[in-house]
Amino acid sequence: MYPDRVVSGMRPTGTMHLGHYHGALKNWIRMQSQQPCLFFVADWHALTTHYDDPAIIERSTWDMLVDWLAAGIDPSQATLFIQSRVPEHAELHLLLSMATPLGWLERVPTYKDQIDNLSNKDLATYGFLGYPLLQAADVLIYRATQVPVGDDQVPHIEMMREIARRFNHMYGKEKGFEEKAMEAVKKLGSKRARLYLELRTGYQQDGKDDALEQAHAMLNDAQSLSMIDRERLFGYLEGSRKLILVEPQAKLTVASRLPGLDGRKMSKSYGNAISLREDKESVVKKVRTMPTDPARVRRTDAGDPRTCPVWQLHKVYSDEATRDWVVKGCTTAGIGCIECKQPVIDAIVKEQEPMHERAQQYLDDPSLVRAIVADGCETARKLAQETMRDVREAMGLAYT
Incomplete structure (x- = not known):
């Protein structure tokens, strides 16, 4: 049996923000010390929705890698690489596409959701339809045993398992x-x-x-x-087949859903995000100008934290004593909204201080990031090539 291995990636489609940190990166940081992890920038996946404007991808790729390092991803513990620099991903995607039923791709829940949510883009492309299969190739090529995901991504992992099972059944035949x-x-x-x-x-x-x-x-x-x-x-x-591709398991992760400055999901497209390496002055300004409970028109009006976006941030950043202080102060008009926001400001600034420190060395010398990625790509490609040798042999493509 293949050793435990974790694989995960992110699309480079813009600046990373604190929602990414609390939703995914904190889990990556925890896992990297527990088992072998490979984390990749999914630049090909970015093209599935940004194919008509790829200029953002290169800069976002390097910015994302700096953000990962700033957040605490350790290249001495985890392998960091760029998807497109391991061309075996594309080869496995192509070969898997030969035997993957079209209906499997069309039934992925996020396929129709994305088309509805991104109605301003023409997503009637082969690449967009096939992105779940490319996701499968990204994971199966490393024979990963675990993929950290939230509940919404579980159907993708189930499809990966079905694809691996189908491949092993069709091609895992060994003479004798x-x-x-x-x-x-x-x-x-x-x-x-x-x-x-x-x-x-x-x-x-x-x-x-x-x-x-x-x-x-x-x-x-x-x-x-x-x-x-x-x-x-x-x-x-x-059964009576050789296992060539490993069926990965979904590793459900506990993600703190960090709301944006307006209470909606934090997103750059909503203009309600705080970036991972935001300037202190900008953090202070953004939080201080956040909307609060609309019932608190005047300082003397009592409020209800449940209707205030700032309270959602308190639930992530504040301890129990601070939250009790907020509830009591807000509901009795004992504190004003500016006072209420200050603990959140202090917590965000404190959280980001080590990120700024870790990022600085890579900003001062970008060649450090290039070197980390070069090493990571070499490591990832060796693993990918091992899998592809077995895949080609199983499919009758290992010509001698």
Whole structure:
């Protein structure tokens, strides 16, 4: 079985803001110390909606990488790379497209949602229809076991699993596979071999998922097996196919939904965002001019935090004591709106101080970012090439 590996990416379509940090980057930072992680800038994906105006992509790509580093992504722990610099992504996307049913792409929930939400753009393109398949290639090419996502992205992961399963079923045929698998079983030793076959029967005949998990654990502990024999035994457990592509699991992440300055979702297009490396003076001005409870026309009017966008920020940035102070002060008109906003300002400025410090070295010397990406692309491409060798062989394209 392939080792645990996390893969995730972001499209470079504009300045990163605090919503990105609380929604995704904080989870990335936590995961990078727990297991191998690959994080990539999905510049090809940016073209699915910005194909007619690609000028923003290059600058946004480098800005995004600086933002990641500023936020705390550590290149000594995680692999950072740019999607288009690993051309194997495109090759796997092409090959997967040959056998992926059109209906699978058309039923992705976000496909119709995006068309409705971006009605000002012509999205009747092959690239936009196929973007979930490119997403699948981005993950499957690294045989990732986990993809950090929110609830709305789970259907994409399910489709990735279906694509991997379909590929393995269609192309994971190896001449003499069962005979080779039984030879590999013997290498486990008599006791483990007997247990392996019992667990295989328990899973295939009785549908016992715990039998599959137990067999996986046993194979992972079998140090004497070669990689190819291990692959065969994993495939033999679930059928009579060799596992070429790994079915990734959705790693549901806890995301703090950071609202924008007007209470809506934080978004650059709404003009309600605070960028990840915003100037202190700008942060102060933006928060101080935020709209508040419309019922508080005068300083002496009592308010209701539930109808105030500032309260949504307090829920993310303030501790319980501060929130209690806000509720009491607002509902009794004991504090004014400017007073209420100050703890939020202080918390955002404090959060951003180390980001500015970490970013400065990369702003002073952009070659540092280029070097990190070059190393990351090399690492990612080696992994991608290993997968593509197996894919080409399975599809009869490994000409000699």
